[in-house]
Amino acid sequence: MKLSTKGRYAITAMMELALRHKQGPVTLADISVEQSISVSYLEQLFAQLRKHGLVTGLRGPGGGYCLRRPASEISVADILRAVDESLEAVAHPVSTEAAQAEQRGESLMLWDQLSQQIYAYLDSISLAQAVTSKDGKLVAGALQRSAA
Amino acid sequence: MKLSTKGRYAITAMMELALRHKQGPVTLADISVEQSISVSYLEQLFAQLRKHGLVTGLRGPGGGYCLRRPASEISVADILRAVDESLEAVAHPVSTEAAQAEQRGESLMLWDQLSQQIYAYLDSISLAQAVTSKDGKLVAGALQRSAA
């Protein structure tokens, strides 16, 4: 469990995609301007998002990125998992779940408990929800821009 | 909003305190062994936790750290705020909240929305809850150790 600036950037970028999906592919240059991050860094993030099947990339002029699934079917936790992936790739060849539980200090089980709670919560928030404010409207500035 | 390994260490360390508070002060050396972090780093963390009034230090033999408030009155978010404090200290002399909202790209407002949600959730989880599993018992290994 981890929620750093990297995760934040990924989430806000995905929010941007969710808001603009009507107007076709969104270019990284646009997001770069919007969030004042470098395109290079966005490329790194989207490489991982693409690898995890959250977005699709369209090359060439008029290209950009789109959500692969509808925004209501992508959770905030999905995005974090895609971007943070630190342990998935690393091979855990032999050790079983139980063996790991033994090895790791029991104090870490405390964290796992809590971590699971938080992740469950973040899994309950969809990208569609995140983009929508409490009273059901899109957030102010973003709405204006997407309607322009 | 930020939840990195630093925050995790602080939280698990506080959990340890919550579990052992019956046996009096907990020494940093103990926690260091338990979680395999350096004592030096723990000292840094606890310096901040103490500054924010979450723990009290008792010197001398038999000394250590205790929770200042009962575990049920300390939220997980409290701990994160204490340890992460990056912006509190930095002076925001003139700019009002509204002015900041103008300046920051509107896409960041999306994040703030979500960030508030997450923090609200973490504020709803007390240290006491975090240490207790769903069926109301203390977590396995930790319970055994605290009873030994």
Add this chain to the structure above:
DNA sequence: CTATTCTTGACTAATTTGGTCAAGTTATAA
């Protein structure tokens, strides 16, 4: 009462990790 040991408290420096960016490469539409 003095010495010794345990532990916080306040530093500083070294190291490792992760975040950030720059430049070059390939695919695709016009």
Add this chain to the structure above:
DNA sequence: TTATAACTTGACCAAATTAGTCAAGAATAG
């Protein structure tokens, strides 16, 4: 074939983490 924008790789910089030193308070042994 030319411009656009996704891909790929490598390097740099800042923050997290470890390591270590020194002082001072507090209980205990002698």
